[in-house]
Amino acid sequence: MAAVSGEPLHRRLGLTDAELGEIRGRLGRDPNDLELAIFSVMWSEHCSYKSSKPLLATLPTRGRDLVAGPGENAGVVSIGDGLAVAFKLESHNHPSAVEPYQGAATGVGGILRDIFTMGARPIAVLDALRFGDPRGPRVRHLVDGVVRGVGGYGNCVGVPTVGGELVFHPSYAANPLVNVMAIGLLEERHLTRAVAPGPGNLVVLYGSTTGRDGIGGASVLASAEFADDDPSKRPSVQVGDPFAEKLLVEATLELIERGLVEGLQDLGAGGIGCATSEMPDRAGTGIVVDLDAVPRREEGMAPFEVMISESQERMCAVVRPDRLAEVLEVCRRWGLPAAVIGRVTARRDLAVVEGGLDPDGRPRPGARELARIPVAAIASEAIVYRREARSPARVRSAPAPGAPVEPSDRLPERGTDPGAVLMALLGSPNLCSRAWVSGQYDSTVMTNTVEACERGAAVLRVKGTAKGLVAATDANATVSALDPHLGAILSVAEAIRNVAVTGARPLGVTDCLNFGNPEKPEAFWRFAEAVRGVGDACRAFGLPVTGGNVSFYNESPEGPIAPTPQIGVVGLLEDVGRRVGPAFAADDDLVVLVGEAVPGLAGSVYAELAGVAPEDGPPAIDLEREAALHAFLQEAAAARLPSAAQDVSGGGLAVALAEMAIWGERGARLDLRVGTAPAVELFGEGPSRAVVTCHPDAWERLAALADRFRLPLEPLGATGGDRLVIELHGEGSTGAAEDRGAGIADPVDVSIEALRHAWSSALPRLFGEVDETGRDGAGTVVA
Amino acid sequence: MADFRFAVAVMPKAGILDPQGRAVEQSLPHLEITGVRRVRVGRRVELTVEAPDEAAARAVVERLAHELLSNPLIESYAVELVGATSSIRVEASGAGRAEGRP
Amino acid sequence: MADFRFAVAVMPKAGILDPQGRAVEQSLPHLEITGVRRVRVGRRVELTVEAPDEAAARAVVERLAHELLSNPLIESYAVELVGATSSIRVEASGAGRAEGRP
Amino acid sequence: MKVGIAVFPGSNCDTDALHAVRLAGADGELLWHEEADLHGVDVVILPGGFAYGDYLRAGVIARFSPIMRAVAAHAARGGLVLGICNGFQVLAEAGLLPGALLRNASLRFVHRWVTIRVERDDSPFTAGIPAGTLLRMPVAHGEGCYFAEEVTLDALERDGRVLFRYLDNPNGSLRDIAGVRSTTGNVAGLMPHPERAAEPLLGTDDGLRLLRSLVGSAGASLAAAWVR
């Protein structure tokens, strides 16, 4: 680590001169090289949240069922009967841009560890992926690698990947987003925290050996703008070993169930240095690390390499001395190397010793102390910045509810058949079937999967109970690009709506905030607005943010990504048998629209296809109305009124109906009253709407329930036949549009077969994997 | 123009975790094999290139190895000539292993 | 006792479908590479054996290759000595190919 | 009647199989790979997963674990053995079943609900399920392309040892083969997952029919009779 170039070491490690000053202040002296290396990692954006901490503190974190909130490896919410769910969303964007397979694979590994570290068995993964224009070969290469990586890891560990997202937008071209959510199930009594209590307790490192891979990998990559494309200058990449992770899951859960550990922390960014400072910091203790005891897979590793290596599949446990033998035996049985690498001390600092500790945890004669840092200085009291936020010169915000300045009812061409627009939307990269991706994921292992992927929220049963868990991820980046506050609110609303539409009660929210360089005031303003939006929405819905992740520096020379507040929600069904699915379930069911369209097409997929009027904005949201919709959907399901339900989101009402028809393998004949403009009614993505079907006998009760929640309800028609027919009626259909000869009054009239073909063939075609037999790469019949 | 057959060996770089190699090592006791260490598992790609001379053929293979067959971040590769024109005939008629290895 | 380092090449037998090889061939046009044919993708396993002499070491590798590294129904293998004791050091300090597992 | 389910490091369908076996009305027990003792079980299931990471070749390393010696002995005594997915791969690598399972033709991991046709009802694995019956269950594998030499395939067909065939081949398997049995008839393997299709809540209980006939055959002490 000797200085080779003229730059002083701290700068080469990414610390500013001012930060070096802060470090000196906290130590009361100059740091040595090893200490500086530990600081550089722990004070990185990735580990310290130095730019985001003050804003994250504004998020609501209290909830009636909350067991553990932010600050832990994952949020935990009770589901009754002594059971709880742990869940969290996390990004692995930068590593995936460099090496898509391993980046995505290790991303899955990392978030799974956050879950089982809490004592929960991981039961599901959802992957929210965002890439540039898929017509470019480089982007397709990234998609291919990331999808293989997610599957390669999750499939092998044996945790089903049950949902997620795949979104294309040019702003992600050089900076894809790989956000992964994991969900785990635990008995509340097994909840385990990342603490190092009890001076004299032993620190056991188990799992894979420590190598040079990923030195500064995640933390450095995620803390600097990623522009340098020279492979030789890139930090080394971590390789995931899902087999080792599987063993780690089993060994860890066995240790916890047998009550053998006092505290547990996974090793991620920051490696041993991070675990051995954060755990004691939370417990008011310290740790002395016996550097020689760390099992390594390479010779000649420098102390700093051992301390900050981000080698995957490792865990750090705090163990009472009298339980050590049992702990080591469990690790041995699962084939995992394990070693006592230190002791908990009463002094609140991290000491690193070379030359060994004696049985009492004191340095042996001749041992050298290489570092001693107050744990608070590298953990809870790490540097924090109050970054400058400045709104961009022109901010486009949502119009007030009501007609926009200019009617935004343009279909792509005059006289265009709205059915053709619907087909174009269904076949567009952002709305078409994701079977090509989901077919590469094992979604049924663990035998809990009631509904996976493809159809809105994922539904899992909880074995041994009648309960079900429902999960969804969402982010509205296109509206966030126009108005980050509104975009964040819409993201939260949509994620919750996806869960509520099944009849589930949302339990909590996890967020992964993907933004640009926080040192740039405009980028930071977007971040601040998004945090405010997430907070506003969660307060309105009465839900806590249980944890999450922040990913900054998502920029490339072409500019920052669209602000992407990725939201994950988990909900609870008391009786999984009462879940409501999204497919048309029977012929002659009533099809009902709950809620009503609001103007504003900006940010919609339709706008991408057709453009919008210059003054048109994104749709506004009424949070009370949205909350009422969620409550209505839950009560309706509990009363077994709906036969199917689906929220209105991407592609608008027409796409929601088309999906219900495709999945239900039956059509519908519908009449739509056009109140504002046909494009808004059919393809607008305004929030707070759902399509519900019910048996005609249930209609009156459904209407009464909607009335109670003051929700507008419009019966559209009935299911049946093999075509989707939507006739347009009312003022909007004969107003300005028809005057201009736009042919808007033509009905949508398309066969379900044609819809299904447009929807299911698009992605395989994009990826060139439709073979002669008409099957796509995942083997789904496409023709 | 002549045919050249090459083998490209693609191996995980030093310091990069090789889970496959580790799995093989861990299974050795079951086979009652001792004294085997440092197992690394990589890929071997054999291919035939038609080119005016060996240098030109090798240039094609190098490019292929660099851009397609290996990921320079985590793997390194080595290119080896395993046969030239005359061997192709042998190869085509030979069984299994003979293929491409004169 | 001395250390011997071997490379075992495991390749799909002739006549066995090799979808990986085909996939490489199919991606060649994208790279604008022509004149490449008969691509076969297999495995390369490198390992160090400690044994009294080369013959003894080779016997261990042959057994490993036969029983573990290849499936005789679909694959054939070839064993190659790539270094003896003295070469181990060279290898370890070399770029890329070397591996640093103690 | 007791069914033992082998647990290799990396098995990940072991508890799924246990759950399904219990639904099928049998006692189930997990058997640890390091033990060469089957604890007196009547039937052994080798479950799905990635034994030893499936590194190198799916199933190859598991073949050498102590429990496989016991499984081979059990099979030699006429005991029933069923390999599901990774378990099928292990049995093929161990030579207890003919053929090999290669990388999927698509070179991608495939998860999909498939329909398989039961080809024979004169086996302990399909007893009571008429030949020609169609069953729906998921496949989830990266190496499930069934391969054997032509002569072997012909022999399998001739001897009625092809137990299941795909209607919609997901992986390029020769002759659409989804599952086979041994010459002795008491060892079988299939790539699809019957244990994941054992409850209507999860889509169907088609798979439970297979497990029930397995349990029934063993329970009726008919196992020996199935051995030719």
Ligand SMILES: Nc1ncnc2c1ncn2[C@@H]1O[C@H](COP(=O)(O)OP(=O)(O)O)[C@@H](O)[C@H]1O
């Ligand atoms: N956007 C966010 N919203 C809420 N909590 C967050 C957010 N980002 C990070 N956190 C919380 O901060 C803590 C530290 O996060 P992180 O360093 O990513 O954890 P880990 O190292 O365990 O992955 C966690 O408890 C996490 O839930």
Ligand SMILES: [Mg+2]
């Ligand atoms: Mg963690």
